[in-house]
Amino acid sequence: MSPKSFVFSMFGSSPVSPLQQHMAKVQVCVQEVIPFLEAALAQDWVRAREVQKRIAVLEGEADALKKELRLHLPRGWMMPVSRRDLLEALRMQDKIANKTKDIAGLIIGRRMVFPTEIAEKLLEFARRCIDATAQAQLAINELDELVETGFRGHEVELVEKMITELDAIEADTDTLQVEVRDLLFSKEKELYAVDVMFMYNIIDWIGDLGDLAQRVGSRLLMMLAR
Numbered sequence: 001m002s003p004k005s006f007v008f009s010m011f012g013s014s015p016v017s018p019l020q021q022h023m024a025k026v027q028v029c030v031q032e033v034i035p036f037l038e039a040a041l042a043q044d045w046v047r048a049r050e051v052q053k054r055i056a057v058l059e060g061e062a063d064a065l066k067k068e069l070r071l072h073l074p075r076g077w078m079m080p081v082s083r084r085d086l087l088e089a090l091r092m093q094d095k096i097a098n099k100t101k102d103i104a105g106l107i108i109g110r111r112m113v114f115p116t117e118i119a120e121k122l123l124e125f126a127r128r129c130i131d132a133t134a135q136a137q138l139a140i141n142e143l144d145e146l147v148e149t150g151f152r153g154h155e156v157e158l159v160e161k162m163i164t165e166l167d168a169i170e171a172d173t174d175t176l177q178v179e180v181r182d183l184l185f186s187k188e189k190e191l192y193a194v195d196v197m198f199m200y201n202i203i204d205w206i207g208d209l210g211d212l213a214q215r216v217g218s219r220l221l222m223m224l225a226r
Contacts, residue, residue, distance in 0.1 A: 016081055016143040018069040019090055023140045023216075025065055026097045029058035030133050030209060033100055033126050040107050041119045052104040059101040066094050081147065081223055089140070089219040096133055096212045103205050110198055115191070118183040125176040126206050132173060132213035135166040139220055146224070156224055163217040173210035177203060 032055045039048035069090060073083065106112070114122060139162040142155065149155045180203050188196050 016086070016147060018065065018073075019086060019093075020140055020143065022062060022065045022069065022090060023093050023137045025058065025062040026093050027133055027137045029055055029062055029097045030100045030130055032058065033103060033130060033206070033209075034123065036104050036107075037123055037126055040112065041114060041122070043113060045108070045111060048104075048108060052108045055101055055104045059097045062094065062097040066090055081143070085219055085223050089216055092212050092215045092219060093136075093140075096209055096216075099205055099208050099212065103202060106198065106202060106205075110195075112195070112198060112202065114199060115184070115187045117187060118180060121176070121180050121183055122203075122206075125173065125180050125203075126209075128169065128173045128176055129206055129210040129213075132166060132169045132210040135162065135169055136213040136216040138162055139166065139217055143220070143223075151224060159220065159224065163221055166214060166217040170210045170214040173207060177207045 032051055036048055036051040036055065039045075039051060070087065073086070139159055142159050142162065145155045146159060181200065184196065184199055184203065191199075
């Protein structure tokens with residue numbers, strides 16, 4: 001079976017379908033952040049470990065899809081989407097899954113106990129970041145239609161609106177990140193310094209989920225511009 005046929009047999013006839021399949025797996029992975037955080041904030045480490053293991057499995061499945069796409073996407077394959085743009089979007093999506101795994105791994109590894117005063121805001125922040133990844137997935141899922149319409153007409157306007165909404169969601173995550181950091185700052189003196197350092201890392205990594213989702217949208221905008 002030729003490389004082209006292999007990709008088609010796995011993902012169908014669309015040249016962008018592998019990217020969409022990967023993003024779907026990434027989104028399933030990142031959605032597990034909420035049940036994981038809920039368990040960790042409740043110090044239910046048995047439940048947290050179960051979710052952390054599920055995240056690791058999903059990240060591995062996403063990684064396998066990424067490798068298959070990279071391996072079997074011929075350089076000479078004529079596509080309406082540039083190979084570089086496709087692979088760059090894939091790289092950003094892959095980082096979302098990797099960051100999800102990192103968040104769960106660090107919290108489990110250190111049995112991190114966040115101050116109860118920041119728990120609700122931390123969950124709100126994480127949910128909004130996952131809203132951003134979900135919005136990025138919606139935009140990526142329109143890539144088939146963009147290809148079919150030759151990147152013209154109403155479909156372009158629809159995707160541009162989706163990306164504008166993605167930018168707005170990501171701006172919300174920035175605001176929430178500042179609020180979470182401020183709450184943690186107010187509790188610093190009551191906590192061990194090393195614990196505080198790792199808590200700030202987790203806050204930053206959760207924020208990275210929204211940032212990376214926005215970068216997926218930015219890459220899609222570059223595809224539209226070409």
